[in-house]
Amino acid sequence: MKIAHIVCTFPPYNGGMGNVVFSLASELINQGEEVTVFTPDYFESSEMKDTGAEPEKIHTESINNNLDFVNRLRPALQYGNAAYLPQIAEELNQFDIVHLHYPFFGVANLVRKWKLRNPHKKLVVTYHMDTRGPGWKGLFFKYYGYFWLPKILESADCLLATSLDYLKVSLASVHYQKHPEKWQELPLGVDSQKFQPHEKNDILVQSLGLDNNFPTILFVGGMDEAHYFKGVPVLLKALYLLKQNNFVCQVVLVGEGNLKAEFKLLTKSLGLENQIIFADNVDNENLPYFYNLADLFVLPSTTAGEAYGLVLLEAMSSGVPVIASDLPGVRKVAELGGKVVPASNAELLAQSIQAYFSLSNNEKENLKKEVRQIVEVDYSWSIITQKLRQIYQQLVVKT
Structure with a gap:
């Protein structure tokens, strides 16, 4: 099959949706399919720098040399991760399956119009998450979700959700209730x-100034305005409470963005400078070494802007138990490999962290083995991609 994937971000930009599509496309190719990924060819501009949600210094020449299945289209208009790509319609006619990853403002409606002109073509849409934001952005997202989202979903032949738990409380729930089939x-x-x-990388341990005599907690997530919901302040406040309770641990925070300076100021005001390490410019290739440093992974997200928590699976695959917020979608992953706590509750988060480290060494070792096994059996990309190929094949047969 010839398959097109359409996504608003793609490596080397650090974004969950782009990483998902990279993994899916790579595995589809490994399994014998012909895949092209369409994504914006972002370029630095003053408009991008003003959004607080811009891609992080992409160098497309080097990445394109390595990924010949990626077609980066220059946007006619662009704002943050939204882009208008009028040329995409003429590119899609050659494919058996077109797979849109939503949200993608500026392109999702173009794909809908293309489908209306080509009703015999097969369109798959993955609904990754609702879009939320402060001020005028929040108003725009509400308008778009009310007016355009139903039309986009209606145009698809097949709709995918990473979690039905999340879908049932999302903006797409109205469509799900009407058309669950x-x-x-x-x-x-x-x-x-x-x-x-x-084992921990000794060089990395030394470079970060970690002390192996104390437990290490890891957080991985964006620290820009687009990822305001990641909950770093909640984690910092929980660590402050632990310190007040004479429980000392060290925390490595991995992520970039324009809120990072604010988080550093909060760290200082809470007197946690000696416990918190902000790791700078960690790329995807080195990320596994950071998971191997951790005794526990924490994802303290505060809103349903966090729809799944791919980093939870990465931690579990690395043999690291997790604690995450009790949010739709996120909790279904976290419950597999650890514990959930109410969102934005620093006190209960602190109690859960201390409770985990109060377990015996045997209990912790058994939990580490269990979370790794769960991923190997049910969540490897090869298994997920096989399921996706079956969905594609069923659509093509219906043609």
């Missing part, structure tokens, strides 16, 4: 070969 659950996967349990 069009929806299927396809969870995200993880590269279980890339993310494996290994």
